[in-house]
Amino acid sequence: MPEFPIHSVLSRCAAAVADKPPAAMFGLRDEGYDSLYEQLVSSLLSVRTYDEVSTEVSRRLFALARTPAAMIALDRETILEAIAEATFAPAKADNILALSRTIVEAYAGETPADYDKLIAFRGVGPKVASLALGVALNHPVIAVDIHVHRITNRWGYVATSTPDKTRDALAAKLPRDLWIEINRVLVPFGKHVCTGTRPRCSNCPVFDDCARVGVR
Ligand code: SF4
Structure with a gap:
C-alpha cells in the first residue's frame, strides 16, 4: 500500500481554507494574546464553545486581565459577566480563578510550561494543555479535537474510536513538523470542507488520497 502523502495532503487542505478565519487559538495568538497563560485561559474557554464565541469572550476577558495576578484581582461575577456566552461559563469562571490563584501562589505568577502540571488544573484536559503549549510555545504536542479526529480517520491515516486514541496513533506516525x-x-478544514454531516468530497482537494472511511 502506498505511503499516505501527509505533507502534501495537509498543504492542500491548508490552501483550501486559506481565506477562512483561523482556529480560535491561532487567531488570538496572532492578535498578540500569545502568552502561555492567555493561551491556557482561551483554550479552556473554547471547550464545547464555537470558535467565534470563544474568541470574543477571550478578548473581553483579556481586556480586564491578561495575567494571573490581574485575574485574581477581579471578582468572580466580573469574570462571569465577561465570559457569559461561553458554554459552562460558571464552571469556567471558577476554574480560571482557581488556576490563576495556583499560578500566583505556587508558581510565583509564571504559568508552568509543563504538560503534567497544566493538566493538574481543574478544567484543563489533554486537549486544552496541548493546544496551549503548542500554540504559545511551539511545544511538539498534538492537540486532537473532534475535527482532527474525524478527518484523519476518514482519510484512513488512523483507525481509532476516540480523540484520545487518535492522539496516540498520530504521535506514533505523524512527522513532528x-x-x-x-x-x-x-479545524477550519473540518468546518468548511470535511464537515461532520455533509463533507464536500466532490470539491475536496485531497479526494484522490482519501479513503473516505465511514462517508456515504
Ligand atoms: S474526500 Fe471527503 S472525506 Fe475525504 S477529506 Fe475530502 S471531504 Fe473529507
Missing part, C-alpha cells in the same frame, strides 16, 4: 500544523489546518 506537522504536530502543531495539523490542528491549525484541520
Whole structure:
C-alpha cells in the first residue's frame, strides 16, 4: 500500500481554507494574546464553545486581565459577566480563578510550561494543555479535537474510536513538523470542507488520497 502523502495532503487542505478565519487559538495568538497563560485561559474557554464565541469572550476577558495576578484581582461575577456566552461559563469562571490563584501562589505568577502540571488544573484536559503549549510555545504536542479526529480517520491515516486514541496513533506516525500544523489546518478544514454531516468530497482537494472511511 502506498505511503499516505501527509505533507502534501495537509498543504492542500491548508490552501483550501486559506481565506477562512483561523482556529480560535491561532487567531488570538496572532492578535498578540500569545502568552502561555492567555493561551491556557482561551483554550479552556473554547471547550464545547464555537470558535467565534470563544474568541470574543477571550478578548473581553483579556481586556480586564491578561495575567494571573490581574485575574485574581477581579471578582468572580466580573469574570462571569465577561465570559457569559461561553458554554459552562460558571464552571469556567471558577476554574480560571482557581488556576490563576495556583499560578500566583505556587508558581510565583509564571504559568508552568509543563504538560503534567497544566493538566493538574481543574478544567484543563489533554486537549486544552496541548493546544496551549503548542500554540504559545511551539511545544511538539498534538492537540486532537473532534475535527482532527474525524478527518484523519476518514482519510484512513488512523483507525481509532476516540480523540484520545487518535492522539496516540498520530504521535506514533505523524512527522513532528506537522504536530502543531495539523490542528491549525484541520479545524477550519473540518468546518468548511470535511464537515461532520455533509463533507464536500466532490470539491475536496485531497479526494484522490482519501479513503473516505465511514462517508456515504
Ligand atoms: S474526500 Fe471527503 S472525506 Fe475525504 S477529506 Fe475530502 S471531504 Fe473529507
